[in-house]
Each structure stands twice: as C-alpha cells, then as structure tokens.
Amino acid sequence: xxxxxxxxxxxxxxxxxxxxxxxxxxxxxxxxxxxxxxxxxxxxxxxxxxxxxxxxxxxxxxxxxxxxxxxxxxxxxxxxxxxxxxxxxxxxxxxxxxxxxxxxxxxxxxxxxxxxxxxxxxxxxxxxxxxxxxxxxxxxxxxxxxxxxxxxxxxxxxxxxxxxxxxxxxxxxxxxxxxxxxxxxxxxxxxxxxxxxxxxxxxxxxxxxxxxxxxxxxxxxxxxxxxxxxxxxxxxxxxxxxxxxxxxxxxxxxxxxxxxxxxxxxxxxxxxxxxxxxxxxxxxxxxxxxxxxxxxxxxxxxxxxxxxxxxxxxxxxxxxxxxxxxxxxxxxxxxxxxxxxxxxxxxxxxxxxxxxxxxxxxxxxxxxxxxxxxxxxxxxxxxxxxxxxxxxxxxxxxxxxxxxxxxxxxxxxxxxxxxxxxxxxxxxxxxxxxxxxxxxxxxxxxxxxxxxxxxxxxxxxxxxxxxxxxxxxxxxxxxxxxxxxxxxxxxxxxxxxxxxxxxxxxxxxxxxxxxxxxxxxxxxxxxxxxxxxxxxxxxxxxxxxxxxxxxxxxxxxxxxxxxxxxxxxxxxxxxxxxxxxxxxxxxxxxxxxxxxxxxxxxxxxxxxxxxxxxxxxxxxxxxxxxxxxxxxxxxxxxxxxxxxxxxxxxxxxxxxxxxxxxxxxxxxxxxxxxxxxxxxxxxxxxxxxxxxxxxxxxxxxxxxxxxxxxxxxxxxxxxxxxxxxxxxxxxxxxxxxxxxxx
Numbered sequence: 133x134x135x136x137x138x139x140x141x142x143x144x145x146x147x148x149x150x151x152x153x154x155x156x157x158x159x160x161x162x163x164x165x166x167x168x169x170x171x172x173x174x175x176x177x178x179x180x181x182x183x184x185x186x187x188x189x190x191x192x193x194x195x196x197x198x199x200x201x202x203x204x205x206x207x208x209x210x211x212x213x214x215x216x217x218x219x220x221x222x223x224x225x226x227x228x229x230x231x232x233x234x235x236x237x238x239x240x241x242x243x244x245x246x247x248x249x250x251x252x253x254x255x256x257x258x259x260x261x262x263x264x265x266x267x268x269x270x271x272x273x274x275x276x277x278x279x280x281x282x283x284x285x286x287x288x289x290x291x292x293x294x295x296x297x298x299x300x301x302x303x304x305x306x307x308x309x310x311x312x313x314x315x316x317x318x319x320x321x322x323x324x325x326x327x328x329x330x331x332x333x334x335x336x337x338x339x340x341x342x343x344x345x346x347x348x349x350x351x352x353x354x355x356x357x358x359x360x361x362x363x364x365x366x367x368x369x370x371x372x373x374x375x376x377x378x379x380x381x382x383x384x385x386x387x388x389x390x391x392x393x394x395x396x397x398x399x400x401x402x403x404x405x406x407x408x409x410x411x412x413x414x415x416x417x418x419x420x421x422x423x424x425x426x427x428x429x430x431x432x433x434x435x436x437x438x439x440x441x442x443x444x445x446x447x448x449x450x451x452x453x454x455x456x457x458x459x460x461x462x463x464x465x466x467x468x469x470x471x472x473x474x475x476x477x478x479x480x481x482x483x484x485x486x487x488x489x490x491x492x493x494x495x496x497x498x499x500x501x502x503x504x505x506x507x508x509x510x511x512x513x514x515x516x517x518x519x520x521x522x523x524x525x526x527x528x529x530x531x532x533x534x535x536x537x538x539x540x541x542x543x544x545x546x547x548x549x550x551x552x553x554x555x556x557x558x559x560x561x562x563x564x565x566x567x568x569x570x571x572x573x574x575x576x577x578x579x580x581x582x583x584x585x586x587x588x589x590x591x592x593x594x595x596x597x598x599x600x601x602x603x604x605x606x607x608x609x610x611x612x613x614x615x616x617x618x619x620x621x622x623x624x625x626x627x628x629x630x631x632x633x634x635x636x637x638x639x640x641x642x643x644x645x646x647x648x649x650x651x652x653x654x655x656x657x658x659x660x661x662x663x664x665x666x667x668x669x670x671x672x673x674x675x676x677x678x679x680x681x682x683x684x685x686x687x688x689x690x691x692x693x694x695x696x697x698x699x700x701x702x703x704x705x706x707x708x709x710x711x712x713x714x715x716x717x718x719x720x721x722x723x724x725x726x727x728x729x730x731x732x733x734x735x736x737x738x739x740x741x742x743x744x745x746x747x748x749x750x751x752x753x754x755x756x757x758x759x760x761x762x763x764x765x766x767x768x769x770x771x772x773x774x775x776x777x778x779x780x781x782x783x784x785x786x787x788x789x790x791x792x793x794x795x796x797x798x799x800x801x802x803x804x805x806x807x808x809x810x811x812x813x814x815x816x817x818x819x820x821x822x823x824x825x826x827x828x829x830x831x832x833x834x835x836x837x838x839x840x841x842x843x844x845x846x847x848x849x850x851x852x853x854x855x856x857x858x859x860x861x862x863x864x865x866x867x868x869x870x871x872x873x874x
Contacts, residue, residue, distance in 0.1 A: 173748060173766050175778035175829035182781035184833045188820045191835035193852065193859040198523035199549055199556040200541025200856070203227060205469050207257050211269045212458030213241055213292050219462055220292045221479060222269075223469060227522040229255045230275075237295040238514050240462060240481055245516060246295040251275070254286060260314035260324055263454045264340050267292065270316075272324050272338075274308035283308030285326055287338060303345045307334045311362045316454055317390075318370045318414040321346070325366055325375055331356040333377050335388055349393050353377040353386040357707070361652060367409040367416025369448060372436045374416055379403050379653035380707075385418065387436045398438050403653045409433070413453040415446055460484035465511070467601030467608055470561055471519035479514045480604050486510025506603045513603075523856040528801065529844040530570035530577060532592060537844065537851060538577050539858070540567045548592060549858060551846045556858075559596040562588065562618055563611060568801065571636040571644055573664055578636070579618070580646050580662075584625030585633035587662045587669060590618035621667055624648070628658030628671035634801075635683050639720040640690030646671075647681030647695050656700040657681035659718065675725050678702030678710045683804065685741040685749060687769045692726075693718045694749055694769065698737040713738045715749070717769060729772045731765045732756065739784070742805035742813040744826035748775075750813060752784060752805060752824075759783070762817070764829045778829050782817040802840040802854055809865050814843050814850075834864065 207224035218241030226233040231252035238245050250256060259273035269290040277284030285304040290297045309327030317323050322338040332351040339346045352375060353360070363376025373388045383406055385399040399420070401407055407420045418438065420429045430441040434448060465480035482490075490509045524541040532538055537549040543566055546559040565588050568581035577590045594617045601608030609615040624630055630648035637645050643661040650656060650673075657680045660671025679697035686693055695716040701707040715738050717727040731738055731751055739753025739762075747770045755761040762784045766775040784803065805813040805824070812823040812832070821834040821843070841854030848865040851858065 173744075173768075173775045175764065175766065175776040176825075178830060181831055181833075185782050185817060185820050185822075188833045188836045191821065191837045191861055191864075193837065193861055196549065196554065196851075196858040196860055197556060198856045199539060199547040199558070199858050200524050200526050200545030201521050201558065202524065202541060202544025202561055203471065203519065203521045204257070204543060205466070205561075207259075208464070208466065208469070209261060209269070210461055210464070211263065211290060211292050212267070212455070213239070214267050215241065216457045217241065217459060219458070220290075220295060221462075221464060221481065222290065223479065223516070224250075224256050225471075225519055226256065227520075227524070229257055232520065232522075234520060235297055236516050236519075237290070237297075238479055238516075239292075239295055240514075243514055244295065245514060247518065248297060250288075250297065251286075251299050254288075255310075258311055259288075260312045260326075262314035262316045262322055264316055264322065265320045265454050266340055267454070268340070270314055270322050270338070270340070271297070272303075272312055272314050272326075274312065274326065275302075277305050278302050279305075281306050285312065285324065285336075300343060303338060304334065304336050304348060307336070309333075309360070309362060311364055313362060313364060313366045315366050315368050315373075315411055315416075316413070317368045318451060323366065323368055323373055325352070325362050327360045327362065331358070331360050333360045333362055333375055333386075335373060335375065337390075349388060352388060352395060354382075354384055354397065356380055358652065358655065363407070363409055365409045365411055365416075367411060367418075367433050369415045369434055372433075374398075374409055374418070374433045376407055376409055378406065383407055385438075387433070389436065396436060398433075398436075412446060413455075414451045415448045417441060417446075463487045465604040465607070467599060468603075469516075470599050471516075471521055473521075473558070475517065475519045475521065477516040477519050479516060480506075480511050481514070482510040482512065482604075504605065506605050509605060511604045525855055526841075526853040526858060527567055528570065528804075528842045529851060529853050530572055531844060531846060532572055532577065533575060534592070535846065536592070537846065538570060538590070538592065539853065540570070540579070542566055546596070549851075551849065551851075551860075561599045563599055564620065565618075568632055568634050568648075569636040569646065571638065573638075573644060578644055578662065578664070580624065580633035580636065580648075582632045584623045585628060585630040585646060585648055585658075585660065586623050587621040588618045589621055589664075621662065622669045624658065624660040624662075624669060624671055627669070627673075628660040629654045629673040630658035630660070633660070634681065637684040637686040637693055638690055639686065639693060640688075641720045643720065645684060645686075645693045645718070645720075647684045649680035649682070649698075649700065654703065655680065656703065657695070657697055659695060659716075674704060676716065677704045678708075679714055679716070681716075682737070683739075683741050685743045687717075687743050687749060688746045691720055692769055693720065694741055694743075696738040696741045696751070712736070715741070715751070715767065717772075727769075727772045729767055729774070731767055731774055732763055732777065735763075740803060740805045740815060742807070742824075742826065744813075748826075750805065750824070750826050750829065752780075752815065754784070755779060764824070764831075766829065776829065780817065780831065782820070784815070784817055802842050804842060806843050806845070808843075808845055808850075809848055814845075816840055 209222040211220045221238040223236040233250040235248045254275040271288040284302040285307040287300040287303045307326040312326035314324045328334045335349040335352045337347040361378045367374035375386045377384045383401040416433045418431045431438040468478040471477040527540045529539045544561040548557045566582040567579040570579045579588045597608045611620045631651035633646040633648040635647045657676035658673040680700045681695045683696040699710045715729040719726045734756045742750040744750040749767040751765045755763045762780045764778040808814045820836045823832040841852030843850045850864045
C-alpha cells in the first residue's frame with residue numbers, strides 16, 4: 133500500500149441541484165463523512181475483508197413489477213400488389229434486434245391483415261431489400277450460420293399475392309454485417325453485400341429463378357481494421373456493381389466487374405465524410421458531401437467509372453423497372469402504429485391522389501386543411517390487434533426532486549415510479565434515444581446516450597407527447613419542436629464525435645457536462661456540455677483521442693469535472709493505443725483540461741470515480757497485476773498527487789472487461805460509485821454490494837444478489853435497475869456506530 137500526504141481541504145454538507153429562472157443552478161458539495169482540515173487521507177487496512185465478502189448475506193429484494201414495456205416499430209416497408217393498383221404495407225414489430233419479431237402484412241386493397249412470426253436470431257432491422265421482376269420482395273439478413281459458423285446470410289421472400297413471407301434459408305456462409313443492401317440488376321438477378329471476416333465486404337449474386345446464389349465474389353475492397361461497414365445502398369449497371377466500403381481508415385467506392393470479378397477503387401474519402409450511392413434503375417449515381425459550405429458533388433456511376441453529373445439525364449438507356457407497374461406510393465401515418473397496453477395499434481393511409489387533393493384544398497382555403505376531418509383529408513385506417521409488447525431490462529434510474537423515480541427501458545418503456553404509492557405511470561416511447569445517463573436539472577430530467585449523444589429534456593409536469601399523436605389531422609409535435617415533451621435539443625456528436633454519451637455531471641457554471649466515446653469511425657473519447665440557460669451545446673474530442681470516457685465526477689463545488697477513461701486507439705498518433713489510462717480534470721472556469729493523472733500504472737482503465745471531498749477523488753479500478761483483485765485509490769484533485777492505493781481481495785466484476793469500460797447496452801451498466809444517504813460510495817465487488825467510507829477507503833459488506841443492478845436511493849431504501857423487474861430493498865442503510873469507522 134502507498135501513502136502520501138493530501139491537501140487536507142475538506143468540508144461536510146449535502147449535494148443539491150436547484151432550478152432557478154428556468155435553468156439549472158448547481159450547488160455541489162459533499163455529503164457524509166470527510167476528513168478534517170489538514171488531516172491526511174489514508175486507507176484503512178482490512179485483512180478480514182476477503183472472508184467478509186465470501187460469507188456475505190443474501191439480499192432479499194422486493195419485486196415492484198415490470199415497469200418498462202414496449203416494442204420496436206422502426207421498420208416498415210411498402211410493396212406493390214400484383215394488380216398494379218394497390219399496395220401492401222409491411223410493419224415489423226420486434227423486441228430486440230434478433231427477435232422475437234412479428235410481421236403485420238396489411239393489404240391496403242382489401243384491408244386484410246396477416247400476422248406472421250418471423251425467424252428468431254435474424255436482424256430484420258436494416259435488412260437488405262429489393263423488389264424483383266417477379267413482383268416478390270427479397271429481404272436479406274444475417275443469422276447464426278449452419279455447421280457452427282458464427283454468421284451466414286439468409287434470404288427471405290415476401291409474396292404480395294399471399295401476404296406471407298418465406299424463409300429460403302442460408303444463401304452465403306460466413307457473411308454478416310449490420311448493413312447489407314440488396315439491388316436488382318438489369319439482368320433480373322439480385323445482388324447483395326455484407327461484411328466478411330478480416331474487415332472486408334462481400335458480394336454475391338442470387339438468382340430468383342434458380343433460388344440460389346450463382347456467384348460469390350469473395351472479399352471485396354480494402355481491409356478495415358475495425359470491421360467493414362457497407363453503404364446503405366449499392367449501385368449496379370449492366371457491367372459493374374458499385375459498393376461503398378468503410379469506415380476506418382477511409383471510405384472507399386469500389387467498382388466490381390460482374391463478368392470478371394476485377395475490382396477497382398474509384399474514390400477514397402475521409403472517415404468523417406460518408407458518400408452514399410443512389411439507385412436509379414438500371415444504374416446508379418453517387419453523392420459526395422463536401423466540407424463547409426461547399427455543395428456536395430454528384431457523379432453518375434457507369435461502366436466502372438465516375439462521371440460528373442451535369443444534369444439529370446443519365447448516360448444509360450432507359451429500361452423497364454420492377455416498380456414500373458405500380459401506382460404512386462400511398463402516404464402512411466405511423467404515429468398510432470405503437471400498441472397500447474392491450475395490444476391495439478392503428479395504421480393510417482391515403483392514396484397519393486387523395487394526398488394531392490387535400491394539399492390543393494388546403495392551399496385554396498388558406499390553410500383550412502387543419503380544420504378538415506380525417507375523412508375529408510382522404511385518410512383510412514386499418515386496426516392491428518394483438519400486437520405483442522415485452523418487458524425490457526431497466527436502464528439506470530434517476531430520483532427526481534418530487535421524490536419519484538424516472539426510468540427508461542432502452543428505446544421504449546419509459547416510466548415514472550412513485551415510491552410513496554407504489555404506482556407506476558407508463559409514459560411511452562422516446563424515439564431516437566437510448567438513455568445511458570439521466571441527470572436531474574430543477575424540475576426536469578436531462579438525458580443523453582445513443583446515438584451521437586442527443587440532448588433530451590423531459591418535463592414530468594407535462595404530458596408525454598413523443599409517439600403519442602392522434603389521427604393524422606392531430607399529429608404529435610416533432611421531437612425537436614418546443615411543444616414536444618420530451619424535447620430533443622440537439623446532439624453532442626458534432627463537436628465531440630461521441631456515439632454514446634455515457635455519463636453526466638453538473639458544473640458550477642450551470643452547464644451539464646457529458647462524457648462518452650465513439651464507435652465504428654472513432655473509438656476514443658469525447659467531452660461536451662449543454663447549457664440549459666442558452667440551450668447551446670459544445671464540446672471537444674482531440675485531447676481525449678486515445679482515451680474513451682466512461683465516468684465523470686464533479687469536484688470543488690463543480691469547478692472541476694474529472695473524467696475516468698479506458699484506453700483506445702489514438703487517432704492523432706497513428707491509432708496507437710496508450711499503455712495506461714488517465715484521469716482528466718477539466719476546469720469549467722478556464723474551459724480546458726488542466727491536469728492529467730495516471731492513478732494506476734499500466735491499468736487499461738481508471739474505473740469508477742467518486743467525489744470524496746472537494747479536492748479528493750476516490751477511484752476503484754482493476755488491478756493490472758492480479759486478475760482476482762481490484763484497487764481503490766485516492767487522488768488530490770488540486771495537485772494530481774496519488775495519495776494512496778489499496779488492494780482489494782475481490783474483482784469488481786466477474787467479467788473483468790466490463791469494469792474498466794466497454795460498449796454494452798446500458799441496462800448492463802451496473803457499475804458506478806453511487807452516493808448513499810450515509811455519504812458512503814456504494815458499488816459492487818463481483819456480486820456483493822458494498823459501502824466504501826470516503827474518509828478512510830474502508831469497505832463494508834452489505835449483501836449479495838444474483839442479478840446485479842445499478843443502485844438508486846430513495847431515503848434509506850435502495851432500488852435496482854438492470855433486469856426487467858424493478859427491485860427494492862427497504863432500510864438498507866445501517867445506522868452509524870460510534871465504534872465503527874463510519
């Protein structure tokens with residue numbers, strides 16, 4: 133164990149966050165035990181700790197039901213019927229990416245609805261889709277491969293004549309990928325792509341008449357160190373296929389000769405400039421974004437070359453398309469596609485002709501269309517019955533100022549639980565946000581997470597509006613509109629490059645600070661802020677390249693924001709990964725990082741952090757020298773001195789990699805140092821809940837539990853997230869003893 137002197141500047145008070153004139157006013161000081169002024173900070177030896185952990189009593193939790201319920205509704209498609217006069221609307225409902233998944237096929241010509249369970253372990257979200265010349269709709273998506281292979285590409289075919297989907301099985305072994313577009317070629321065959329091993333794309337030709345792949349081109353294009361990512365659309369003409377391959381170190385446009393298989397890179401772009409292909413049967417064109425105010429550049433893709441677009445006349449002769457027999461697509465309204473508690477949903481539609489008439493009528497009557505009935509606007513509805521909803525694991529909870537708990541269940545299942553009454557109020561789905569972090573700001577809750585760190589503000593005093601629209605003449609306000617609740621204020625991603633904002637803390641300047649990390653095209657850290665007063669968002673990433681941010685702590689009354697990190701490839705230094713993780717200290721007054729500290733040499737992550745006193749940071753991380761142990765450490769935030777390191781006999785997690793940060797779904801994020809009513813830092817050592825005294829780093833065993841969850845305190849009761857059930861243990865906080873180190 134290592135001891136050095138600390139700064140000794142300590143106070144004892146309580147943490148409060150207030151709301152003043154519509155903005156957050158932060159008053160952040162310490163609660164509970166702390167060292168007296170001038171007292172050195174030393175860690176207490178505990179030779180009996182291992183035995184205490186091993187014989188920890190079992191915690192008996194009280195189940196409070198499954199408050200987070202819902203189903204994902206993002207995926208819906210339109211397929212023309214064989215009669216050439218009507219369409220089928222296909223609504224896909226799924227619990228998680230790989231199922232359970234249900235297809236509701238709605239025949240807009242007859243009003244018939246057919247419900248069908250789709251194969252499990254197939255991700256129909258972002259599946260490749262193409263309409264064949266036979267009028268059938270081809271859908272490609274990966275799943276666990278045959279004969280023990282991790283992945284294989286499977287083909288599914290929807291027949292609008294029967295309103296059913298057929299599983300045609302695995303067509304390409306060892307081909308997967310999150311994006312795997314399909315396109316029909318001028319020859320009537322289906323061309324598809326996906327991701328292969330060793331960071332390259334794949335390419336294949338599926339013949340609908342033969343019901344099999346007739347050519348597998350193998351690996352395509354350059355190799356990507358973090359795995360290949362396809363563009364959302366692939367192009368084709370009568371001689372070549374055009375694939376966009378990315379993301380690191382660059383995006384590439386690759387042309388593949390259909391007959392010979394010869395490959396050629398036509399264009400390379402930086403990883404932050406994503407080009408996209410646009411299908412234009414029987415060819416394609418390319419959109420290339422430019423930096424700044426420069427307009428995007430467009431190119432025809434023809435016979436293996438890029439041709440700058442001078443006008444909208446393609447260089448190829450026009451040919452009949454599979455879509456030519458269909459009438460214009462109907463207009464669909466999806467606000468009521470989300471099922472209620474009884475599984476009722478509703479799909480609204482109107483023909484393109486009725487939509488045009490309503491628009492003309494609205495113009496003629498100077499906007500009076502808003503006062504027209506749904507029928508006058510040409511809308512019809514089809515009820516969807518028996519839609520399955522699912523209980524989902526609960527993400528981290530947050531205690532609001534009115535004493536109620538706000539919780540989320542991933543993309544859906546938001547709720548409020550009242551500890552006084554035991555009642556749960558379901559709220560609804562928050563489209564576009566998976567909340568990894570929630571923080572109370574006055575009477576409101578500010579959330580962020582995935583994708584790209586959206587800043588979302590929820591006012592629990594007002595009705596929830598997102599996805600709660602009525603009929604088409606009474607839609608819900610768009611989620612960025614001032615009338616929306618919750619309201620999306622913007623995104624951290626532009627300035628910080630975060631894919632996931634993972635943690636948050638309040639600053640003395642009234643800003644809310646967020647830490648996070650990138651994914652796919654950037655895997656290191658970002659740091660940003662949201663100002664509730666000005667509603668402005670900012671941040672940076674370059675100083676954190678090489679270090680992904682996972683936890684924040686506020687010190688010195690919110691003047692310093694400490695960032696805890698995990699090592700990651702450093703983009704500014706040739707993607708070299710640092711040897712050890714660092715703590716970064718950001719001064720909100722100076723607007724910059726003022727200090728970097730390595731608390732544990734050679735540790736891949738600095739772990740959980742806790743404001744033990746205004747100038748003292750308590751941390752808990754992996755022990756790089758002992759896989760079965762972990763380390764507590766203390767840092768003087770004013771000087772950067774490491775005041776102590778204390779070896780613990782148990783790991784923080786049985787899954788060692790989780791503990792210093794990894795990309796996981798937020799309901800699995802059990803690990804944090806949570807302040808209890810006693811002022812102690814509560815957390816898990818493997819499956820044992822412990823309390824850590826910030827005065828002397830002594831660890832006190834509370835009890836063990838089978839399925840972990842992030843603790844949230846309401847008085848002396850603790851509530852756990854993490855699984856489908858909301859769990860509680862009453863009066864878990866012990867009374868302090870004058871003979872203890874508490």
